[in-house]
Amino acid sequence: MFKSAVFNLKDATKEEIQTFLNSFDTVLTDCDGVLWIDNNAIPGSPETMNQFRKLGKKIFYVTNNSTKIRSDFAIKAQELGFIASADEILSTAYLVAHYLKGIGFTKKVYMIGSNGIGEELKAVGIRYIGVGPDHVCSDFKSMKPSELDSEVGAVVVGFDEHVSYPKFMKAASYLDSEDCLFIATNTDERFPKGGSIVVPGTGTLVKAVETCSQRKALVLGKPHAYVRKFLESCGLDPARTLMIGDRCNTDIELGVRCGFQTLLVLSGVTSERDLEKIRTEKKPPLPDVVLPKLGDLMALFPS
Amino acid sequence: MFKSAVFNLKDATKEEIQTFLNSFDTVLTDCDGVLWIDNNAIPGSPETMNQFRKLGKKIFYVTNNSTKIRSDFAIKAQELGFIASADEILSTAYLVAHYLKGIGFTKKVYMIGSNGIGEELKAVGIRYIGVGPDHVCSDFKSMKPSELDSEVGAVVVGFDEHVSYPKFMKAASYLDSEDCLFIATNTDERFPKGGSIVVPGTGTLVKAVETCSQRKALVLGKPHAYVRKFLESCGLDPARTLMIGDRCNTDIELGVRCGFQTLLVLSGVTSERDLEKIRTEKKPPLPDVVLPKLGDLMALFPS
Numbered sequence: 001m002f003k004s005a006v007f008n009l010k011d012a013t014k015e016e017i018q019t020f021l022n023s024f025d026t027v028l029t030d031c032d033g034v035l036w037i038d039n040n041a042i043p044g045s046p047e048t049m050n051q052f053r054k055l056g057k058k059i060f061y062v063t064n065n066s067t068k069i070r071s072d073f074a075i076k077a078q079e080l081g082f083i084a085s086a087d088e089i090l091s092t093a094y095l096v097a098h099y100l101k102g103i104g105f106t107k108k109v110y111m112i113g114s115n116g117i118g119e120e121l122k123a124v125g126i127r128y129i130g131v132g133p134d135h136v137c138s139d140f141k142s143m144k145p146s147e148l149d150s151e152v153g154a155v156v157v158g159f160d161e162h163v164s165y166p167k168f169m170k171a172a173s174y175l176d177s178e179d180c181l182f183i184a185t186n187t188d189e190r191f192p193k194g195g196s197i198v199v200p201g202t203g204t205l206v207k208a209v210e211t212c213s214q215r216k217a218l219v220l221g222k223p224h225a226y227v228r229k230f231l232e233s234c235g236l237d238p239a240r241t242l243m244i245g246d247r248c249n250t251d252i253e254l255g256v257r258c259g260f261q262t263l264l265v266l267s268g269v270t271s272e273r274d275l276e277k278i279r280t281e282k283k284p285p286l287p288d289v290v291l292p293k294l295g296d297l298m299a300l301f302p303s
Numbered sequence: 304m305f306k307s308a309v310f311n312l313k314d315a316t317k318e319e320i321q322t323f324l325n326s327f328d329t330v331l332t333d334c335d336g337v338l339w340i341d342n343n344a345i346p347g348s349p350e351t352m353n354q355f356r357k358l359g360k361k362i363f364y365v366t367n368n369s370t371k372i373r374s375d376f377a378i379k380a381q382e383l384g385f386i387a388s389a390d391e392i393l394s395t396a397y398l399v400a401h402y403l404k405g406i407g408f409t410k411k412v413y414m415i416g417s418n419g420i421g422e423e424l425k426a427v428g429i430r431y432i433g434v435g436p437d438h439v440c441s442d443f444k445s446m447k448p449s450e451l452d453s454e455v456g457a458v459v460v461g462f463d464e465h466v467s468y469p470k471f472m473k474a475a476s477y478l479d480s481e482d483c484l485f486i487a488t489n490t491d492e493r494f495p496k497g498g499s500i501v502v503p504g505t506g507t508l509v510k511a512v513e514t515c516s517q518r519k520a521l522v523l524g525k526p527h528a529y530v531r532k533f534l535e536s537c538g539l540d541p542a543r544t545l546m547i548g549d550r551c552n553t554d555i556e557l558g559v560r561c562g563f564q565t566l567l568v569l570s571g572v573t574s575e576r577d578l579e580k581i582r583t584e585k586k587p588p589l590p591d592v593v594l595p596k597l598g599d600l601m602a603l604f605p606s
Contacts, residue, residue: 198516
């Protein structure tokens with residue numbers, strides 16, 4: 001629709017904005033870095049999303065975050081000013097439960113992860129262990145095989161602030177059996193930065209477990225195959241779907257692979273400098289359009 | 304000397320064994336998986352090493368293990384029946400201190416590691432923080448920049464049984480400054496297995512920190528450049544040096560890169576099956592000779 005790759009919507013004419021807004025019926029949006037950072041809405045994001053809804057767009061919140069169940073995500077979104085319901089949330093905690101239920105998994109899950117995944121598993125009747133602190137006791141090397149649960153048939157790695165050496169040891173020991181499934185929610189290296197503290201993402205933990213288990217995880221979240229198949233099964237018309245994200249290597253990559261239109265916002269992980277690098281090195285995926293932040297659309301909506 | 308690649312010394316004639324034993328003056332040996340597993344000597348290893356010494360060979364213990372200072376390594380070796388002195392030990396804890404001293408480092412080290420590295424740093428007058436537990440408090444995301452020590456100029460990653468999410472967060476935050484050095488002792492994925500429990504190695508932690516920091520560590524241990532340069536500076540004659548190890552991708556790789564002769568033992572990480580795979584896929588590094596375990600040499604020494 002626009003003349004060049006990675007068109008900045010701020011430079012669009014009124015007609016171009018109108019054509020853009022008419023070009024999709026469904027909006028898929030990432031959350032962290034697009035709608036909010038930590039517990040603060042990014043200014044203008046709630047109004048923009050709610051405006052999409054007013055214009056009759058169908059909305060899905062598609063997040064790699066695995067720490068909350070869908071209803072808690074919806075509550076967080078509402079508290080920050082977004083209109084949202086649980087069935088509009090597609091989180092990786094939900095995807096894990098959906099995947100394991102789909103393959104008829106009946107064993108137990110050993111989890112490096114949080115209650116978010118746990119609650120979604122419980123909802124589909126799958127048992128799990130591993131949530132919460134598991135600290136080193138006297139001699140870590142003295143762990144006995146009897147400390148492993150013989151019913152475990154899958155290791156799931158999601159975000160876990162309590163990750164620890166014993167957890168890596170248990171995960172790798174379970175995964176030493178080829179029959180044990182190895183599933184990861186996502187491979188995001190970091191969370192969007194609010195300040196000078198770097199907040200490591202699930203990808204950090206996945207890489208660690210892949211290293212000690214010497215196996216590759218099946219990754220369910222963006223931009224991997226399972227979430228793509230899931231979205232495709234929802235009956236969206238790819239050509240009339242807009243994917244909004246703050247990360248080229250997850251959100252935009254997912255959009256490109258699915259044939260969606262893509263909007264990158266620079267309020268999260270991918271910076272203007274990163275984008276420039278991707279553009280000059282011609283390393284895909286490139287978004288169709290870009291905006292400093294989602295809320296900038298508010299000034300562009302036709303009055 | 305032997306007819307084919309990866310010759311099993313057990314198949315050698317008396318003359319071949321004699322030629323082999325005459326072909327080197329210096330023995331470099333890995334420790335975990337060759338000499339011992341955990342706190343148990345591998346049967347025959349002490350006698351074999353002590354026999355090399357009797358034959359006048361110079362001996363160095365070259366280990367990627369970073370958890371002990373050199374004198375404690377020597378004591379462990381002695382307790383298990385090996386003749387050994389601290390100045391024969393080349394451990395990665397020592398290499399870290401040697402490296403930082405060598406470049407005139409005067410700032411503080413943030414360490415994911417153990418007292419072994421700490422003691423070696425102290426011995427060369429380098430300050431460090433980070434050893435020991437660092438567990439998640441109430442809200443991990445509430446870490447303040449003031450919790451970072453502005454004097455830190457290097458992150459060192461070695462083996463750390465107390466590794467935790469706050470440690471990853473701090474390491475990645477320090478490494479967000481390009482001036483901060485990033486050093487790893489080694490990248491071994493696992494320790495040699497004593498039983499069904501997989502014991503993750505330092506490589507597991509290094510991969511995690513590399514992922515969240517989005518940087519690559521300078522790795523000092525086998526088979527990387529720094530330990531090679533260190534050994535080369537010791538005035539060894541490569542052609543008359545034998546490297547013994549249980550891992551193709553560290554010990555044998557180091558030996559091959561340095562032009563040493565190489566002996567792989569199958570009592571540790573690399574299994575006969577792994578070796579067969581390496582051989583059929585013609586994926587180097589291949590050792591010159593192989594033995595099920597080092598102690599098997601005892602029956603082959605000329606009487």
